[in-house]
Amino acid sequence: MATKKTAGKKKPAAKTAKAKRAPAKKSLAGMSDIRRYFHRNDTPIFFISATNFNLLGMDEWCKKFKFINYLDCYDERHPNTFVPQEIPHPEFESIEDINNYLLQHKEVLDYIKSFGGKPKACFLMFDEKTEELAKKAGLQTWFPKAKLRSRIDDKIETVRIGNRAGVPSVPNVLVKVKSYEDMRAKTKKLGPDLVVQTAYGDSGHTTFFISTEKDWKNHAEEIIAGGEVKIMKRINCRGAAIEACTTRAGTIVGPLMTELVGFKELTPYKGGWCGNEIFADSFTPELREKARDLTFRFGEELRKTGYRGYFELDFLIDQQSGDIWLGECNPRVTGASSMTNHAAFAHADAPLFLFHLLEFSGVDFKLDVDEINARWADSDNIDSWSQAVIKHTDDSVDILVDAPESGIWRMNDDGSLDYSRFDYHRRAVASENEAFFLRIANTGDYRYEGADLGILITRGRLMTKNFKLNDRGKKWIDAFRGRFVGRSLTPHFSPGSFKIM
Numbered sequence: 206m207a208t209k210k211t212a213g214k215k216k217p218a219a220k221t222a223k224a225k226r227a228p229a230k231k232s233l234a235g236m237s238d239i240r241r242y243f244h245r246n247d248t249p250i251f252f253i254s255a256t257n258f259n260l261l262g263m264d265e266w267c268k269k270f271k272f273i274n275y276l277d278c279y280d281e282r283h284p285n286t287f288v289p290q291e292i293p294h295p296e297f298e299s300i301e302d303i304n305n306y307l308l309q310h311k312e313v314l315d316y317i318k319s320f321g322g323k324p325k326a327c328f329l330m331f332d333e334k335t336e337e338l339a340k341k342a343g344l345q346t347w348f349p350k351a352k353l354r355s356r357i358d359d360k361i362e363t364v365r366i367g368n369r370a371g372v373p374s375v376p377n378v379l380v381k382v383k384s385y386e387d388m389r390a391k392t393k394k395l396g397p398d399l400v401v402q403t404a405y406g407d408s409g410h411t412t413f414f415i416s417t418e419k420d421w422k423n424h425a426e427e428i429i430a431g432g433e434v435k436i437m438k439r440i441n442c443r444g445a446a447i448e449a450c451t452t453r454a455g456t457i458v459g460p461l462m463t464e465l466v467g468f469k470e471l472t473p474y475k476g477g478w479c480g481n482e483i484f485a486d487s488f489t490p491e492l493r494e495k496a497r498d499l500t501f502r503f504g505e506e507l508r509k510t511g512y513r514g515y516f517e518l519d520f521l522i523d524q525q526s527g528d529i530w531l532g533e534c535n536p537r538v539t540g541a542s543s544m545t546n547h548a549a550f551a552h553a554d555a556p557l558f559l560f561h562l563l564e565f566s567g568v569d570f571k572l573d574v575d576e577i578n579a580r581w582a583d584s585d586n587i588d589s590w591s592q593a594v595i596k597h598t599d600d601s602v603d604i605l606v607d608a609p610e611s612g613i614w615r616m617n618d619d620g621s622l623d624y625s626r627f628d629y630h631r632r633a634v635a636s637e638n639e640a641f642f643l644r645i646a647n648t649g650d651y652r653y654e655g656a657d658l659g660i661l662i663t664r665g666r667l668m669t670k671n672f673k674l675n676d677r678g679k680k681w682i683d684a685f686r687g688r689f690v691g692r693s694l695t696p697h698f699s700p701g702s703f704k705i706m
Contacts, residue, residue, distance in 0.1 A: 233570040236554050236577075239563060243267040249320035250562065251344070254329040255303050257286055258643055258660060259538045262547060262630070266559055269320070273313055275303045278611050278644050283629050287316050300330040308338035317342055325565070329538055347565040349512050349536070357512060357536040359404045360435050367531040370506035372499045375400075375521060375530040377437035383429060385421040388436065398439035402533075403431035412476050414439065442521040443672055444532070445488065446481060448545045449500050450515050450560045455574035456504030459545040459557050460587050461496045463487050464519070465667065468674050470682050473598045473654050480593035481541045482666055483548055485584035488522070495529055496520055497582060503534070515561040517541060540594065543662070547631060550586035590631075591667040593678065595685055597646075597656045603691030605652050609659065611644045614685075622684045637665040640681060652691050661685060 233239050246268045252260050257272035264270040264285040277288040289312035297303050307313050317324055326344040328335060333351045340346075348354065356362055364374045376395060382388040392399060401413045401424070411431075413424040416439075421428075428434060444464035450457045465471065465480035472479040488496070500518055507516065517539045519532030538558065546556035554577065563570060580586060612627040616638050626633075631641040640663035646656055667678030674682075 231569075233563075233568060235571065235573075239559070239570065239572075240266075240555055242566075242568065243559060243562065246270075247322065248566075249317070249322055249324040250327065250347070251317065251324060252327045253304050253307055255300055256643070256645065257283070259329050259540065259542045260327075260546070260558060261543050261643075263556065263558055266556055267562060271320075273307055273316065275307060276645065276647070279627075279629055280610065282627060287313070289313050289316075301332045301335055304328055304331055304335050305338055308335065308342055314342055317344065327538075327561075347562065348514060353510065353512060354536045357507065357510065357516075357534060360402050360533050361404050361433055363531070363534040364435060366506055366510070366534070367503060370499075370502040372503045372506075372531045374435075374532075375437040375440055375442075377435055379433055379435055381433050382436070385418050385425070388415075388421065388428075392436050395436065395438040400437050400439050401428055402435045402437075403427065404433070410474065410477075414476075440521065440530075441524045442530075443524055444478075445496065445520045445522055445529075446517060446539075446541045447496055447500050447520065448515065448517045448539070448541060448557060449504050450557050450564070451504040451508050451513055452560055452564045452572070452574070453513075454570070454572040456501045456508070457557065457560050457574055457581075458497050458500045458504070458578050459581065460548060460550070461488055461493050461520075462541055462544055463668065463672065464541075465593060465674075469598060470674060470679060471593055471598070472596045473600075478540065478594075479596070480591065480667065481544050482589075482591040482668060483544045483587060484589035484666065485587045492522065492527070492529060493582070497578065499529070499531070501578070503531070507536075512536060513564050515542075515558060543631075544590060544592060547590070548586070549588045550581045550583075553586060554580070589665055590662065591665065591678070592660060592662045593667055593682060594660050595658045595682060597652050597654060597658055597689075600654050602651065602653045602694055604694045605646055605648050605650050605689060605691050607688070607690035608644055608647050608650075609642060609685060609688040611642060613639055614642050615639050616681065616684065620680045620684060622688065631662045634662070634664055637663065637677070639663070642685060646689065651694070652689065658689055659685060 233242055243266055248269060250267060250270045251273050253273045255275045256278050257274055272286040274286055274288050279286060289310045292310065294306045324344050325347045326339050327347050331351055336346055336351055361379050364377065364379060367374055378392055380391050382391060397416060399415045401415055403411045413428060415421050444466045446462045446464050448459045460483060463482040464478060466478060467476050468479055503518060515538050517535040521530045521532045546558055613625040613633055615623045615625045617623060625639065634641050640661055643660040646652060646658045661681055663681065667675060669675045
């Protein structure tokens with residue numbers, strides 16, 4: 206009897222154990238499988254940031270992909286964006302501060318918990334404190350560790366990674382300098398006109414152009430405090446950007462984009478990034494092929510450091526020689542990601558960021574990276590779009606009493622604007638007479654020099670063939686800037702100094 210009882214228990218137990226064993230994950234074999242996998246995704250994935258601009262539209266490729274934001278750019282009309290009620294907080298000095306605030310907000314924690322499962326998080330910017338708060342909230346961060354990202358984000362380290370990968374930077378020296386004479390002694394081979402960059406910082410804030418001792422004196426304190434800095438020969442260059450994603454199957458490379466840099470109509474910062482264009486003939490076929498090859502090599506070298514996933518490279522193209530040089534690496538999604546992830550090739554295959562999610566998903570997959578890269582290089586897969594980030598450019602402070610809402614706007618023949626309709630799809634822009642506008646600064650917000658007002662996205666170009674703002678671009682920018690109305694403010698507000706996306 207005992208034997209039977211024992212035997213009777215053992216047999217069903219064995220069956221139960223077998224029944225509970227998780228089924229083996231099926232390997233994904235190509236694009237169709239990958240798209241279907243994310244279409245059925247049941248793992249909550251949150252993009253936590255000031256706005257959802259950088260990954261706009263990703264929720265339509267990946268089920269249960271949600272945005273948790275600080276700013277409501279859509280007046281509560283975006284179905285997958287959650288914005289908690291603002292509560293008292295210290296003044297933000299970075300996007301990391303915003304994310305750390307969100308991850309301690311009860312409404313956000315309740316929202317994440319409501320999805321159950323094993324939620325994941327992606328960020329535009331994060332630090333080690335963000336990682337701790339995410340873990341405490343039950344979130345697994347789907348990006349390489351902040352410590353590794355910080356090391357790669359170091360402009361000095363970027364040069365060294367590039368050198369190992371055979372991706373050259375503009376002739377430079379990596380040194381510490383303590384005086385003007387010391388700098389000149391260490392940079393004799395670079396000529397009289399120099400560009401100095403410290404290890405970290407936004408473009409336009411930590412890049413210094415030095416030709417004379419007077420220039421040096423204007424920035425000496427920051428340069429000396431920067432420790433080891435990158436000092437390079439100044440060249441007459443044109444900026445370009447390219448995004449890529451390094452996966453276990455290889456590095457997938459997007460198209461080479463132009464950059465809008467330092468236009469006074471858009472930004473108060475000399476040399477500051479303020480937009481991009483994507484179009485098939487942006488550069489010669491030889492340059493585009495060269496940039497893609499260099500990006501692939503850089504991505505493969507990144508993989509050796511342990512880095513996986515999305516990254517962006519800035520390239521500098523010498524307008525005299527045509528040489529292409531590595532500028533900097535951003536180990537993250539960027540302001541250009543919206544362009545990459547909405548290009549024609551992304552709609553034909555999948556947005557580049559979907560491969561980032563794939564890499565971190567843990568699912569096995571097979572992918573012909575060479576085939577994808579060849580297809581994405583085909584000009585037939587690239588249509589023409591532009592974006593411009595509009596900042597407040599005056600040295601003034603006030604508070605906004607009116608701001609244009611997000612959606613589709615139409616430009617009339619006389620240069621005036623009409624609001625056409627609400628939408629959060631940029632592809633809803635039907636012609637070059639329409640634009641999608643994403644409002645960043647809203648009524649009640651402070652407007653100060655450098656504050657992000659909004660982002661203009663339109664079909665066609667905003668620059669001339671010589672990479673100057675064209676008349677159409679100026680009209681769009683002026684018209685939107687005119688829609689922001691402020692009133693005087695006292696006492697004086699001390700502005701922040703970081704960009705929002």
